Amino acid sequence: xxxxxxxxxxxxxxxxxxxxxxxxxxxxxxxxxxxxxxxxxxxxxxxxxxxxxxxxxxxxxxxxxxxxxxxxxxxxxxxxxxxxxxxxxxxxxxxxxxxxxxxxxxxxxxxxxxxxxxxxxxxxxxxxxxxxxxxxxxxxxxxxxxxxxxxxxxxxxxxxxxxxxxxxxxxxxxxxxxxxxxxxxxxxxxxxxxxxxxxxxxxxxxxxxxxxxxxxxxxxxxxxxxxxxxxxxxxxxxxxxxxxxxxxxxxxxxxxxxxxxxxxxxxxxxxxxxxxxxxxxxxxxxxxxxxxxx
Amino acid sequence: xxxxxxxxxxxxxxxxxxxxxxxxxxxxxxxxxxxxxxxxxxxxxxxxxxxxxxxxxxxxxxxxxxxxxxxxxxxxxxxxxxxxxxxxxxxxxxxxxxxxxxxxxxxxxxxxxxxxxxxxxxxxxxxxxxxxxxxxxxxxxxxxxxxxxxxxxxxxxxxxxxxxxxxxxxxxxxxxxxxxxxxxxxxxxxxxxxxxxxxxxxxxxxxxxxxxxxxxxxxxxxxxxxxxxxxxxxxxxxxxxxxxxxxxxxxxxxxxxxxxxxxxxxxxxxxxxxxxxxxxxxxxxxxxxxxxxxxxxxxxxxxxxxxxxxxxxxxxxxxxxxx
Numbered sequence: 001x002x003x004x005x006x007x008x009x010x011x012x013x014x015x016x017x018x019x020x021x022x023x024x025x026x027x028x029x030x031x032x033x034x035x036x037x038x039x040x041x042x043x044x045x046x047x048x049x050x051x052x053x054x055x056x057x058x059x060x061x062x063x064x065x066x067x068x069x070x071x072x073x074x075x076x077x078x079x080x081x082x083x084x085x086x087x088x089x090x091x092x093x094x095x096x097x098x099x100x101x102x103x104x105x106x107x108x109x110x111x112x113x114x115x116x117x118x119x120x121x122x123x124x125x126x127x128x129x130x131x132x133x134x135x136x137x138x139x140x141x142x143x144x145x146x147x148x149x150x151x152x153x154x155x156x157x158x159x160x161x162x163x164x165x166x167x168x169x170x171x172x173x174x175x176x177x178x179x180x181x182x183x184x185x186x187x188x189x190x191x192x193x194x195x196x197x198x199x200x201x202x203x204x205x206x207x208x209x210x211x212x213x214x215x216x217x218x219x220x221x222x223x224x225x226x227x228x229x230x231x232x233x234x235x236x237x238x239x240x241x242x243x244x245x246x247x248x249x250x251x252x253x254x255x256x257x258x259x260x261x262x263x264x265x266x267x268x269x270x271x272x273x274x275x276x277x278x279x280x281x282x283x284x285x286x287x288x289x290x291x292x293x294x
Numbered sequence: 295x296x297x298x299x300x301x302x303x304x305x306x307x308x309x310x311x312x313x314x315x316x317x318x319x320x321x322x323x324x325x326x327x328x329x330x331x332x333x334x335x336x337x338x339x340x341x342x343x344x345x346x347x348x349x350x351x352x353x354x355x356x357x358x359x360x361x362x363x364x365x366x367x368x369x370x371x372x373x374x375x376x377x378x379x380x381x382x383x384x385x386x387x388x389x390x391x392x393x394x395x396x397x398x399x400x401x402x403x404x405x406x407x408x409x410x411x412x413x414x415x416x417x418x419x420x421x422x423x424x425x426x427x428x429x430x431x432x433x434x435x436x437x438x439x440x441x442x443x444x445x446x447x448x449x450x451x452x453x454x455x456x457x458x459x460x461x462x463x464x465x466x467x468x469x470x471x472x473x474x475x476x477x478x479x480x481x482x483x484x485x486x487x488x489x490x491x492x493x494x495x496x497x498x499x500x501x502x503x504x505x506x507x508x509x510x511x512x513x514x515x516x517x518x519x520x521x522x523x524x525x526x527x528x529x530x531x532x533x534x535x536x537x538x539x540x541x542x543x544x545x546x547x548x549x550x551x552x553x554x555x556x557x558x559x560x561x562x563x564x565x566x567x568x569x570x571x572x573x574x575x576x577x578x579x580x581x582x583x584x585x586x587x588x589x590x591x592x593x594x595x596x597x598x599x600x601x602x603x604x605x606x607x608x609x610x611x612x613x614x615x616x617x
Contacts, residue, residue: 130308130312131312133309133312134308134309134312134313134316135316137309137310137312137313137578137581137582137585138313138316138317138540138574138577138578138581139536139537139539139540139541139577139578139581140537140540140541141537141540141541141543141544142539142540142543142558142574142577142578143540145543145558145559145562145570145574146317146320146321146570146574147320148562149321149324149562149567149570150320150321150323150324152325222436226438229438230438230440230544233440233544233547234543234544234547234559235563236559236562236563246438249440249441249444253444256444256447256448256452257452260448260452263441263444263445263448264445266441267437267438267441267442267444267445270438270441271433271436271437271438271441272436274435274436274437274438275432275433275436278432278435278436279432282432
């Protein structure tokens, strides 16, 4: 890291090799690769959803009410005769973007707070941590429900509520990492050559704290997707007729006796996505964990 | 140790106060005019004004906050529901036991199954038992529990007709499906955590010593490894308990159990804000109490924590003396 200040050319190969090393390690882990592939496929499907969906997801068809899965309708049709496969495809856009955006926003804000607390220490640290203590004294799901009561339901509001819930954990984690990394000699060195505080944090501390944050964020996306669909399920998140997976479940649960496929497929979609994210997160942790590095 | 306990208990006070202030402040941003929510949209202008005055909504924010805090912490009164006018404390007293029963049954299942599974996985590392239990754990984390609940209802209630699908009219029997549903996440986490902490312990020197003395493998695991391996699980137990109080909200909705969760969620949907506020503060206090007990237990079980704290103190004293 020191070299990067003086010899610009040496920076690139070193960074690349670290990235490549992690990728290499990851590619050797079969579960992680499977998770990654599932995720990539899902993301591509979500992006292309409006073009590849076999039917219009809002189009109702009385003739096909509660139609069982068949060659025409892969996952069957719902209570209004809408094609469930098309709805799940479009719904993946809501669920994935909700999970990714909320985690991203929460992580960035959380890291900023954690960095300030971890770097300055002392009183600043104390105040920040005590505020986090208070926020975390409210169980996560309860906090989400209060937030959605305050903000009202809807896609954007759900993202805000979920992001808010991600902040304390991320802040705590970065702070803990920083306290560890701060003791290193290269930090002392950068202080001694009079680097600005901002630069020490951004160039030296944060990059060296990133590994656990990346793992945590990957797992966080999975967690957020589940929570988001849970919120929609109880009617406080994304509202029907938007085909968010949780909202789909919430709308069709009353038909569980007569047409179970209405409930099975959206849930499977959530489970597969979360499973893929967890598999990848586990793999990333193994690849990034310095304890296993040899 | 005594000082640690005292400090930890005293620390509860600002936390609980902070939670009450935070929730109260957040709730003031709720949309809608409270007087109109209570009286309905047909109420006259005068009636609305009178109600607003009666609720004290014309007072400045800090006065309202102060009154609320006095009500909650000195009179132990969380106010009354706008929808039914029933005291919130009365409703909580009626509903809390149901949520607690559900949570306890769930925890019992999750840890009763998760710990053995984790131990088996750790003692058979990299063999099929290990892979199987970890696959199981991975799936357990991934499946959203409200959906799993619906699947259980589909299979055990609709297809087989073994267990009731909703309500609490069948005694403990009606808690089986909800608990089996809610335990999945905690069960999987518990198995994974037990496995990793057991693996760490099994690699340590004193286990090698025990083995080299010729202690039978069974005793090595049960008498030596478990004692240290289960310390992190104790912490997990408490925090899971706390998180479950919140997580039960959705499960209660799925199975129509009239507990704390359905109470708060219905209140949100009805814009019955005092209930949301009171219920949340109550749950947060319960949660903080759980965490307090966990921390104290943790310190009691693991002498290292105690030593660490005392060590820290000594350092502080030295520093002060040096200054």
